[in-house]
Amino acid sequence: MARIAVVGCGHVGLVAAGAFASLGHDVLAIDIDADRVRMVREGRSPIYEPGLEELLQRALEAGRLTVHEGFPASLDSEFVFLAVGTPASTGGASDLRAVRDAVSSLVPALHPDAVIVNKSTVPIGTGNIIAQIAKRAGADSVSVVSNPEFLQEGTAVHNFLEPDRIVLGSDDPGATARVAALYERVDAPILETDLRTAEMIKYASNAFLATKVSFINEMASICEAVGADISVVAEGMGQDARIGSQFLRAGIGWGGSCFPKDVAALEHTASTFGAHPQLLRAVIEINREQRRRILQKARAVLGTLESRRIVVLGAAFKPNTDDIRESPALEVADLLRLGGASVVVHDPHVPTSVIQREFPSLEVERDLLAAAAGADAIVLATEWPEFRDAPWSEMAAAMRTPLLLDGRNFLDGQQLRDAGFTYRGIGRPAQEGPAADATTDEAELAQGLVMVGRE
Numbered sequence: 001m002a003r004i005a006v007v008g009c010g011h012v013g014l015v016a017a018g019a020f021a022s023l024g025h026d027v028l029a030i031d032i033d034a035d036r037v038r039m040v041r042e043g044r045s046p047i048y049e050p051g052l053e054e055l056l057q058r059a060l061e062a063g064r065l066t067v068h069e070g071f072p073a074s075l076d077s078e079f080v081f082l083a084v085g086t087p088a089s090t091g092g093a094s095d096l097r098a099v100r101d102a103v104s105s106l107v108p109a110l111h112p113d114a115v116i117v118n119k120s121t122v123p124i125g126t127g128n129i130i131a132q133i134a135k136r137a138g139a140d141s142v143s144v145v146s147n148p149e150f151l152q153e154g155t156a157v158h159n160f161l162e163p164d165r166i167v168l169g170s171d172d173p174g175a176t177a178r179v180a181a182l183y184e185r186v187d188a189p190i191l192e193t194d195l196r197t198a199e200m201i202k203y204a205s206n207a208f209l210a211t212k213v214s215f216i217n218e219m220a221s222i223c224e225a226v227g228a229d230i231s232v233v234a235e236g237m238g239q240d241a242r243i244g245s246q247f248l249r250a251g252i253g254w255g256g257s258c259f260p261k262d263v264a265a266l267e268h269t270a271s272t273f274g275a276h277p278q279l280l281r282a283v284i285e286i287n288r289e290q291r292r293r294i295l296q297k298a299r300a301v302l303g304t305l306e307s308r309r310i311v312v313l314g315a316a317f318k319p320n321t322d323d324i325r326e327s328p329a330l331e332v333a334d335l336l337r338l339g340g341a342s343v344v345v346h347d348p349h350v351p352t353s354v355i356q357r358e359f360p361s362l363e364v365e366r367d368l369l370a371a372a373a374g375a376d377a378i379v380l381a382t383e384w385p386e387f388r389d390a391p392w393s394e395m396a397a398a399m400r401t402p403l404l405l406d407g408r409n410f411l412d413g414q415q416l417r418d419a420g421f422t423y424r425g426i427g428r429p430a431q432e433g434p435a436a437d438a439t440t441d442e443a444e445l446a447q448g449l450v451m452v453g454r455e
């Protein structure tokens with residue numbers, strides 16, 4: 001069993017620390033945030049992630065996890081995993097300050113045989129920069145391995161321990177083999193590659209998933225125009241094994257701590273190196289447009305947003321996390337506010353203070369019925385399972401205009417209509433029946449088809 005240090009006690013670092021401890025390794029978790037360190041030491045997870053707190057508690061009780069604020073004077077760890085944040089900076093470039101700072105701080109303490117393993121998502125070439133920084137700081141022969149992380153918030157522990165694949169990239173095969181051995185008890189294929197290819201695999205994977213979502217959203221807009229139902233279209237597409245059903249749900253688009261910054265960073269890197277990432281630009285633009293579509297739908301029914309009270313259900317960027325970074329829900333809420341509406345946000349798990357720290361102009365209401373009272377519309381923006389069983393009839397009765405805009409195509413439209421709502425989804429017919437929303441005159445369409453047939 002190995003001695004591992006994990007730098008950064010965020011989503012990735014804590015899951016990695018707890019999971020490596022559960023695999024039998026001795027783990028030292030390091031962070032510069034004193035509050036986080038204190039909480040983890042007490043066996044409390046600073047983030048909402050199913051199963052994580054229990055994992056950390058078990059690791060602490062087994063004596064396999066210790067937590068340190070800042071960098072110790074000497075590290076006896078054979079592996080140092082970097083899991084610090086790499087947020088976007090202006091222009092889309094990745095802000096690598098935390099990575100640089102962490103490497104500069106840890107190198108003086110580094111064990112002579114230690115391998116630096118990077119789990120942070122970084123622009124292609126950063127692994128080589130890490131090696132240079134380490135070298136300048138005196139660690140001449142340190143090896144760097146890129147081990148990108150593919151976990152999803154909400155299922156992170158499971159994703160870490162049962163991944164689809166483990167990617168290890170390095171220019172030192174010996175270091176790769178040593179890192180691979182850490183995952184001996186994880187049943188997953190290991191793809192060994194060079195540093196840059198591993199870094200690119202992470203970006204390409206996130207960009208592809210974001211593209212899939214933007215693709216289905218574009219199809220949803222076409223469905224609305226022609227009177228088809230995107231939910232059924234996606235089902236039909238997803239049954240094709242070459243396509244797959246995941247990430248094919250139309251809605252208000254992607255967000256979160258990874259996709260927006262990673263797609264922007266890849267676009268930025270590509271442009272810097274003289275490539276022309278046209279598809280990535282379209283993927284980003286379609287995503288922006290999806291947020292605006294909710295405003296169009298609200299205006300289509302309410303006429304104006306001025307002086308309307310609109311409830312946004314959800315603040316987290318997706319269910320089963322309390323992460324609000326780049327949350328589509330809060331972006332929609334803020335756009336509605338800028339459009340003149342007074343906006344009330346309700347989320348079953350994100351604390352009010354977290355929402356109001358980022359969006360002080362948004363009202364937050366923890367009681368669903370109180371939020372709905374006198375409202376002109378509800379926008380379902382995060383598909384928390386709790387919302388399926390909301391007291392819809394009572395909420396509709398309490399509203400001034402019972403309009404429900406389902407930004408995630410999550411609810412049963414008929415059930416909502418029965419509860420008294422005017423229901424609108426994304427890319428779905430407004431009423432039952434596939435062609436009810438179509439604007440095309442059928443005779444015109446038929447004539448067009450005949451004309452095409454004659455050409």
Ligand SMILES: NC(=O)c1ccc[n+]([C@@H]2O[C@H](COP(=O)([O-])OP(=O)(O)OC[C@H]3O[C@@H](n4cnc5c(N)ncnc54)[C@H](O)[C@@H]3O)[C@@H](O)[C@H]2O)c1
Pocket residue numbers: 007008009010011012013030031032033036083084085086098099101102119120121122149150151152153257258
């Ligand atoms: N969150 C995800 O779902 C996810 C998934 C895959 C990959 N990633 C990538 O993993 C990396 C980490 O993401 P995250 O969501 O865990 O970030 P996070 O912001 O939740 O956590 C980062 C942690 O690093 C700490 N930190 C910052 N600078 C430090 C330093 N110099 N020394 C020690 N600790 C420091 C912070 O205090 C914080 O606790 C990012 O590059 C991200 O893109 C994230």
